[in-house]
Amino acid sequence: MRRIISILLENEPGALSRVIGLFSQRGYNIETLNVAPTEDVTLSRLTLTTTGDDKTMEQITKQLNKLLDVVKLVDLSEGAHIERDLMLIKVRATGVVRDEIKRTTDIFRGQIVDVGPNTYTIQLTGTGEKLDSFVAAMAEADILEVVRSGVAGISRGEKVLRL
Amino acid sequence: MFVIDFLRGWLPVFTGIRFRAVYLALGGGVASQVPGQVPCSATSTQNLNGYDEGYASGVYVNGRDIVELLSGGEMIAKALEDEGVEFLFGYPGGAVLHIYDALFKTSKVPHVLVRHEQAATHAADGYARATGKPGVVLVTSGPGATNAITGIATAYMDSIPMVVLSGQVATHLIGEDAFQETDMVGISRPIVKHSFMVRHAQDIPAIIRKAFHIATTGRPGPVVIDIPKDCTRPDAKFEYHYPETVKLRSYTPAQRGHTGQIRKAAKLLLSAKRPIIYAGGGVILGESSDLLTTLARQLNYPVTNTLMGLGAYPATDRQFLGMLGMHGFYEANMAMHHSDVILAVGARFDDRVTNTVSRFCPGAKIIHIDIDPTSISKTVAADIPIVGPVQSVLQDLLETIGALQEKDAQQPDAAALGRWWEQIEEWRGKHGLWTGRRYGHSDQIMPQQVIESLYRATGGDAYVTSDVGQHQMFAAQYYKFDKPRRWINSGGLGTMGFGLPSAMGVKLAFPDMEVACVTGEGSIQMNIQELSTCKQYNTPIKIINLRNNALGMVKQWQDMQYEGRYAMSTYEDSLPDFIKLVEAYGHVGMQVTRLEDLDKCMEEAFAMKDRLVFLDIWVDPMEHVYPMHIAPNGAMKDMWLSKNERT
Ligand SMILES: Cc1cc2nc3c(=O)[nH]c(=O)nc-3n(C[C@H](O)[C@H](O)[C@H](O)COP(=O)(O)OP(=O)(O)OC[C@H]3O[C@@H](n4cnc5c(N)ncnc54)[C@H](O)[C@@H]3O)c2cc1C
Ligand SMILES: Cc1ncc(C[n+]2csc(CCOP(=O)(O)OP(=O)(O)O)c2C)c(N)n1
Ligand SMILES: [Mg+2]
Numbered sequence: 081m082r083r084i085i086s087i088l089l090e091n092e093p094g095a096l097s098r099v100i101g102l103f104s105q106r107g108y109n110i111e112t113l114n115v116a117p118t119e120d121v122t123l124s125r126l127t128l129t130t131t132g133d134d135k136t137m138e139q140i141t142k143q144l145n146k147l148l149d150v151v152k153l154v155d156l157s158e159g160a161h162i163e164r165d166l167m168l169i170k171v172r173a174t175g176v177v178r179d180e181i182k183r184t185t186d187i188f189r190g191q192i193v194d195v196g197p198n199t200y201t202i203q204l205t206g207t208g209e210k211l212d213s214f215v216a217a218m219a220e221a222d223i224l225e226v227v228r229s230g231v232a233g234i235s236r237g238e239k240v241l242r243l
Numbered sequence: 244m245f246v247i248d249f250l251r252g253w254l255p256v257f258t259g260i261r262f263r264a265v266y267l268a269l270g271g272g273v274a275s276q277v278p279g280q281v282p283c284s285a286t287s288t289q290n291l292n293g294y295d296e297g298y299a300s301g302v303y304v305n306g307r308d309i310v311e312l313l314s315g316g317e318m319i320a321k322a323l324e325d326e327g328v329e330f331l332f333g334y335p336g337g338a339v340l341h342i343y344d345a346l347f348k349t350s351k352v353p354h355v356l357v358r359h360e361q362a363a364t365h366a367a368d369g370y371a372r373a374t375g376k377p378g379v380v381l382v383t384s385g386p387g388a389t390n391a392i393t394g395i396a397t398a399y400m401d402s403i404p405m406v407v408l409s410g411q412v413a414t415h416l417i418g419e420d421a422f423q424e425t426d427m428v429g430i431s432r433p434i435v436k437h438s439f440m441v442r443h444a445q446d447i448p449a450i451i452r453k454a455f456h457i458a459t460t461g462r463p464g465p466v467v468i469d470i471p472k473d474c475t476r477p478d479a480k481f482e483y484h485y486p487e488t489v490k491l492r493s494y495t496p497a498q499r500g501h502t503g504q505i506r507k508a509a510k511l512l513l514s515a516k517r518p519i520i521y522a523g524g525g526v527i528l529g530e531s532s533d534l535l536t537t538l539a540r541q542l543n544y545p546v547t548n549t550l551m552g553l554g555a556y557p558a559t560d561r562q563f564l565g566m567l568g569m570h571g572f573y574e575a576n577m578a579m580h581h582s583d584v585i586l587a588v589g590a591r592f593d594d595r596v597t598n599t600v601s602r603f604c605p606g607a608k609i610i611h612i613d614i615d616p617t618s619i620s621k622t623v624a625a626d627i628p629i630v631g632p633v634q635s636v637l638q639d640l641l642e643t644i645g646a647l648q649e650k651d652a653q654q655p656d657a658a659a660l661g662r663w664w665e666q667i668e669e670w671r672g673k674h675g676l677w678t679g680r681r682y683g684h685s686d687q688i689m690p691q692q693v694i695e696s697l698y699r700a701t702g703g704d705a706y707v708t709s710d711v712g713q714h715q716m717f718a719a720q721y722y723k724f725d726k727p728r729r730w731i732n733s734g735g736l737g738t739m740g741f742g743l744p745s746a747m748g749v750k751l752a753f754p755d756m757e758v759a760c761v762t763g764e765g766s767i768q769m770n771i772q773e774l775s776t777c778k779q780y781n782t783p784i785k786i787i788n789l790r791n792n793a794l795g796m797v798k799q800w801q802d803m804q805y806e807g808r809y810a811m812s813t814y815e816d817s818l819p820d821f822i823k824l825v826e827a828y829g830h831v832g833m834q835v836t837r838l839e840d841l842d843k844c845m846e847e848a849f850a851m852k853d854r855l856v857f858l859d860i861w862v863d864p865m866e867h868v869y870p871m872h873i874a875p876n877g878a879m880k881d882m883w884l885s886k887n888e889r890t
Contacts, residue, residue, distance in 0.1 A: 097429070097432065101433060135624075138620065142616045145616070147493075151492055243492070
């Protein structure tokens with residue numbers, strides 16, 4: 081089962097490598113990983129998605145909690161949450177497909193953020209699933225590059241992950 | 244620099260004591276720059292606003308406190324003292340020379356110079372296992388650090404408190420493949436509880452304080468502090484305060500177990516018909532042997548110990564069933580398999596214990612007490628998990644059981660328990676190592692007889708360290724440890740080469756106690772150079788070499804699983820003359836080849852109180868360790884009992 085784990089991490093050198101090292105050391109998957117500083121300069125917020133059965137997930141959260149750099153952790157998939165992935169996708173946009181790409185982008189509520197004589201760069205946010213379907217919809221076009229941020233997530237409502 | 248020249252002439256007037264006003268004036272006008280807010284990499288040509296050279300020594304008065312000004316190296320020396328460190332095990336090299344110089348000039352902590360950094364870590368580890376205090380190691384960068392890795396991993400796997408200070412190249416050289424540079428924090432990451440890289444010399448006291456705190460609390464483990472050389476330079480001095488308390492917001496090991504869970508556990512325990520207590524290294528690490536013994540006696544429940552738990556419950560007690568697991572006692576493994584309630588205390592359901600997990604103790608409900616949540620339900624699911632330190636949890640459990648027995652008159656089912664003990668005694672009588680099945684006899688000395696002889700010669704009260712192999716299992720099976728911390732071996736990593744250096748560490752901690760190292764001719768050669776260290780520091784340990792002329796444990800597996808194809812498990816005629824070898828190191832060597840000489844030689848060796856004696860005892864090379872779990876797909880109860888007998 082797919083899980084989204086959200087972590088408040090000490091903003092210290094080496095902290096990230098401990099988290100990632102844990103996954104490779106113990107044979108867990110990381111599907112996506114997203115890290116950035118927060119409003120509190122001492123903390124980074126990390127969101128990762130992983131898969132595993134319940135037993136593996138229990139170990140993953142326990143092992144992560146054991147790291148001294150992990151200040152707090154929540155499994156977002158346990159409750160209502162919002163997840164967003166940002167994608168920048170560069171496609172060859174010439175001739176008739178140029179219009180077609182524009183239309184599909186509109187349908188997905190994406191934005192064309194860079195226009196070249198032969199290319200479009202499209203920005204799209206949403207769940208991983210939505211981005212996947214956009215990529216599938218672009219199958220006809222010539223995809224030059226796909227860049228994704230990985231999932232960032234947050235709980236809905238009153239539930240917050242903070243100190 | 245004008246300011247410095249001015250100060251040089253001025254200092255003696257104050258006989259080394261300076262005032263904060265002067266101190267700040269020296270900041271070259273940068274009053275906000277508190278002393279020491281300088282990266283390690285600043286060199287004297289960049290000049291640390293003057294005060295690196297200006298404050299070459301001494302103490303100044305800050306308000307009312309007298310504050311010492313110390314260099315990074317001196318702070319390390321002082322912090323180790325303030326931490327109460329009794330021994331520092333180490334080996335010098337370029338990156339740690341400032342530290343060594345500071346130690347030489349100021350430190351009261353004795354330093355033990357080993358002959359290989361791996362031995363420094365094992366010696367510190369042995370010291371830690373025997374005393375319960377953290378072992379402390381100092382090694383240089385690069386090869387010094389990498390040599391320490393095996394010892395750090397050994398301590399990590401067995402949850403041993405240790406602080407390892409490793410030198411690092413100067414900050415400005417990091418990342419340049421500088422001479423003797425290695426990414427120690429990176430290399431050690433998977434085998435440490437935590438690690439620090441010093442970035443500012445003034446952080447050293449706080450980092451050392453944190454490292455000791457982390458290493459010794461919760462589930463203990465090794466902590467590495469990597470220290471770039473420039474952070475220890477003698478000419479940059481800083482205020483030294485050793486913090487009294489440590490605050491780590493993301494580190495709060497459990498102090499008490501959950502009351503509700505403990506109550507459930509108490510009820511389940513009292514309702515058991517075929518209970519067993521499975522106690523591991525956590526009971527020893529958590530100083531709770533007495534509580535465990537009280538609980539077991541109060542309930543009259545049988546107890547088994549893991550390899551790491553030996554001594555947590557007195558081995559000579561009737562309720563003790565011996566070690567469990569791969570080479571565990573028949574009665575212990577049978578009782579585990581047929582139990583209905585298992586109380587697991589500070590044990591981690593290791594694969595050397597469980598055999599095939601899916602077939603593990605099918606009828607048992609499991610209560611699992613451990614301070615580390617990751618140990619619980621990692622391999623075998625617990626029915627009643629209790630996260631907390633053994634000490635407080637056992638205390639609470641005892642009280643809860645007492646209350647249930649008194650108020651609700653809940654008592655263990657005496658009739659069921661009687662039948663259970665009858666069954667256990669039957670197992671014990673049939674194939675028990677100490678009471679039933681005996682090892683086979685040949686005209687040669689049997690390895691088990693050597694351990695029994697050692698037990699007699701030391702009155703069962705020695706510290707016994709061991710290496711890894713058959714000799715380790717024989718020692719675990721046949722030396723009856725009645726006290727915790729007496730049995731010192733590498734269980735989790737299974738590190739050959741652990742025995743001799745760890746014995747050295749134990750002997751330094753307890754010079755008046757007998758310390759024996761049970762080893763094999765394979766293992767002893769992995770750190771034999773430490774005979775020289777033993778000479779230098781006068782650690783008269785007794786080395787019991789169970790000489791079977793082979794990597795016996797490997798050979799046993801080759802006998803059992805590879806039709807006796809001894810691929811690289813013998814040395815042909817290449818073994819050294821151990822007697823000459825130990826004599827060359829300045830010690831005493833004795834060879835024993837006949838059974839009738841065994842006890843006499845053993846006693847003679849222990850009579851030589853102030854000499855290291857190496858007993859080279861020739862044992863039957865064909866003997867195997869039994870029982871042995873049948874794998875793959877075997878359960879706890881499936882064992883080879885001898886070469887041709889199985890359950
Ligand atoms: C050749 C060889 C053969 C072996 N054969 C066997 C065998 O037959 N039988 C056997 O048992 N082992 C055997 N071992 C050892 C085995 O590999 C493991 O090291 C051992 O079983 C682990 O012991 P343990 O479960 O007591 O855990 P330990 O490694 O001692 O771990 C201690 C546990 O207690 C917890 N803990 C620590 N402090 C506290 C505290 N204060 N409060 C609560 N919990 C705490 C820790 O979190 C941890 O989970 C063998 C090893 C070798 C090298
Ligand atoms: C450093 C290391 N290398 C290899 C092994 C694998 N190993 C386990 S036991 C053993 C043989 C040990 O031989 P010896 O010390 O003579 O002990 P014996 O089994 O003969 O009693 C080996 C090679 C190990 N445990 N540690
Ligand atoms: Mg051998």
